[in-house]
Amino acid sequence: MSIAPSHFQTIVPTDQLTESVDVDTFKAAFRMHPAGVAVITTDSGDRPAAMTVSSLASVSTEPPMVIFSLSRMSGAAAAFLESDNVVIHLPGAAQLWLAQMAAAPGVDRFADPTQWTRLPTGEPVFPDTYAWLRGRIVSRLEAGNSVICVAHIVQASVPDAETLVNDQSAPLVYHARTWHQLGTGSKI
């Protein structure tokens, strides 16, 4: 493990934090905060792993980088701490089944061999997802009971404009423990 001190700054170590907001109030605020979701896959060597996250964000274009966080409580977390190579799927409403499956505790995400395959580089992929990006985790940062991962994106499968127009897969949003899809009716 190499450290790049100039690129990382700790102001307050976690074990020196004092007063926190009430946890129920904190949870209530974020329950009502809408989010897109992503299904991230990896294979740490023995078998594929997948998890649904609502924390994916693009943070840089040059170089192209994203962040996502993984809870240590997630059964899939260990695989993402051991393996750096990931595929980040962006499901549309037509792939709600995938987002739900990869969020469900104890469910084998790879039980149906018709739903997934492997990229030439080895990572597990659900190819019917609206879009996916292949990347490599370049740094990890602990934050409470989660680990924040920064990934460099090296490949992507994104539908072209014509495909988008005909696409039946509306954008998928998670909010207040419910799923929503965006469309002309939701536009402001």
Place this chain on the structure above:
Amino acid sequence: MSIAPSHFQTIVPTDQLTESVDVDTFKAAFRMHPAGVAVITTDSGDRPAAMTVSSLASVSTEPPMVIFSLSRMSGAAAAFLESDNVVIHLPGAAQLWLAQMAAAPGVDRFADPTQWTRLPTGEPVFPDTYAWLRGRIVSRLEAGNSVICVAHIVQASVPDAETLVNDQSAPLVYHARTWHQLGTGSKI
């Protein structure tokens, strides 16, 4: 600046990254990825600053922590590198004006003194926002042309259940350069 090596891991330093995905393809993928937005304020000492981000995520509940990223291209970025104390506003559709204003380059977000005030702790706040959280940035991590901030949440103003029922402010989502609001019509 103190460094906590055991909590931070660099796998590939940014200057050693090799092949990247085409930037336009990367941008196209995230343009279609829906996101909730937040308006974050701070005051580095001379004057208040505010910016709209689509990268806010809750990452930990014990302790309560969030992440967000700020682009170095943003005019407000410097203030968030100098000051650790922030207020994270979660705007509903009724506060679209605030999200748009804090995203607009060169606009003085604090021109109208009736729209904002200061908390007893000094941070600028737009009190009419659906919900807000006060926090302290506890670590920063460089990622390409952005800086990822981890903030510990110490206070929050969140509407209670009764207020929520009567709230006219639908959840606000940004997608494909357009604003959407969630409602019963968007539920799957």
